[in-house]
């Protein structure tokens with residue numbers, strides 16, 4: 559597949575508030591690309607399977623307490639520990655669909671009051687996504703979807719702060735997707751956008767690094 563010698567997989571990120579539908583949409587998107595014969599993998603951050611990920615997971619479920627800066631750096635370390643595999647996969651032609659990435663890292667920590675530039679710094683040098691799909695929904699509507707669980711951050715007032723920090727991060731490779739619509743409608747829209755992006759990367763669009 560792909561005619562250019564610089565052909566590679568695409569790095570596609572799904573972002574949004576808790577319960578915006580990211581997880582459903584990212585797995586449907588992965589199935590869709592697989593069905594077309596593309597090499598594709600679905601990853602999620604935090605990756606709770608590593609030892610850093612386990613520290614994060616116990617923090618999120620309130621089983622442990624950590625300083626806000628410390629947990630921010632753990633989330634970042636959890637991406638760095640996957641960086642080399644991420645680049646290998648992309649170079650090998652595999653498209654990666656990421657359920658959350660550095661934008662979540664910055665948006666959630668900033669919502670706690672940490673400094674924006676401080677939050678962005680540890681992410682510098684990670685592979686930059688070719689496309690960020692931001693699933694837009696109000697915290698009230700997200701909360702209605704079966705309600706929030708017991709994890710940290712799942713509160714309407716906090717989610718409103720997260721929206722504000724996402725707005726600061728918005729870049730030219732972002733697509734804002736109205737996530738209040740029926741699942742199938744959103745799914746179709748994402749398919750078209752992502753397929754375009756996959757083709758561009760097959761044709762050799764260079765991979766860049768954060769924060770670009």
Ligand code: NYM
Pocket residue numbers: 576603604618633634657658659660662663664666667710711
């Ligand atoms: N989260 C996620 C962060 O605070 N920083 C990060 O870097 C990442 C990747 O963790 N509320 C937050 C956002 C979510 C929570 O995510 C766990 P999920 O998608 O529910 O597993």
